Amino acid sequence: MPSKEPMLPPGPWQLLGEVHRRDPFNREAFHRILQVLLSRDAPASGGLAAVFDFGRWVASWAPAGSSLLLLPAYAQVEQCRQQMQRGRVHPLWRRHWAEDPLRSYTRNAFHHWFKTSDPSLRSLTDLSHLAYALWAGHQFVEAAQVFTAMEPYVTREPWSSVEDRLPGDDAGQELMLRARRESLAYAHRKAPRAGPRP
Numbered sequence: 001m002p003s004k005e006p007m008l009p010p011g012p013w014q015l016l017g018e019v020h021r022r023d024p025f026n027r028e029a030f031h032r033i034l035q036v037l038l039s040r041d042a043p044a045s046g047g048l049a050a051v052f053d054f055g056r057w058v059a060s061w062a063p064a065g066s067s068l069l070l071l072p073a074y075a076q077v078e079q080c081r082q083q084m085q086r087g088r089v090h091p092l093w094r095r096h097w098a099e100d101p102l103r104s105y106t107r108n109a110f111h112h113w114f115k116t117s118d119p120s121l122r123s124l125t126d127l128s129h130l131a132y133a134l135w136a137g138h139q140f141v142e143a144a145q146v147f148t149a150m151e152p153y154v155t156r157e158p159w160s161s162v163e164d165r166l167p168g169d170d171a172g173q174e175l176m177l178r179a180r181r182e183s184l185a186y187a188h189r190k191a192p193r194a195g196p197r198p
Contacts, residue, residue: 008054011037012036027066030071037050037054051078052072052076055074059071065112065117067123069112070129072106073106077157077158080093081161097137098136102133106139114130124150124155128155131179132176135183140190141186159175162175
């Protein structure tokens with residue numbers, strides 16, 4: 001079915017609208033639509049553009065406290081995963097995370113989801129995607145806060161999908177450990193130091 005939003009391709013928008021009416025901002029429903037868009041038999045660039053457009057569209061109106069603010073990050077990870085499967089990852093693809101608009105979407109998710117949501121309701125997968133996006137975007141102090149919130153748990157994704165240099169089953173784990181180490185070390189160096197005591 002055609003979308004009322006001109007930047008989105010035809011899809012199950014009526015169904016999403018009904019789910020949204022019954023359970024506004026249902027995380028599972030929006031992630032399912034992301035998967036539908038990814039499964040389309042479309043030219044690689046066109047299909048991925050639709051996925052990213054969907055993520056940006058949702059993030060543009062998702063309320064504070066909603067993990068849907070992370071959909072652009074999920075879309076970017078999917079872009080990397082599909083490029084890696086085709087063996088065509090641009091050597092500078094990680095730069096996208098440090099540039100707008102992705103950097104702005106990531107900061108928005110950090111400030112308006114991570115900082116405002118109930119910690120007991122946060123998905124570990126969402127936290128892991130946010131930690132990756134912040135680290136890859138050189139926002140190490142914020143990434144350290146997310147890594148700390150995740151402790152003592154981790155997830156394989158997005159780390160195993162975005163590691164393009166290390167071969168082996170534990171390449172994603174090595175990338176996650178490196179990102180965590182770098183972020184926590186940077187945050188420790190930048191933390192305000194106690195001055196002399198009077």
